[in-house]
Amino acid sequence: MRKCIYCSCEVGHDSVIDFCERCGTNVWGEKMFRTIVQNMENARDNEDLCSTNMPSNSAEQPIEGENSEFR
Numbered sequence: 001m002r003k004c005i006y007c008s009c010e011v012g013h014d015s016v017i018d019f020c021e022r023c024g025t026n027v028w029g030e031k032m033f034r035t036i037v038q039n040m041e042n043a044r045d046n047e048d049l050c051s052t053n054m055p056s057n058s059a060e061q062p063i064e065g066e067n068s069e070f071r
């Protein structure tokens with residue numbers, strides 16, 4: 001179970017941040033806190049895309065390389 005690093009209250013395990021919304025707002029202010037959460041979520045989404053794209057990319061590339069070597 002993940003806990004807030006500031007007040008040790010429970011944080012959702014799918015949360016991208018290690019602290020609760022209340023502490024985040026206290027530390028950064030509401031606007032900055034939301035920006036940080038947004039950035040973290042974007043970064044996580046990009047990582048997910050990369051890890052799902054990589055296997056198909058690496059599978060395609062060797063075939064292309066073989067073809068160009070043949071010519």
Ligand SMILES: [Zn+2]
Nearest residue numbers: 004007020023
């Ligand atoms: Zn907290």
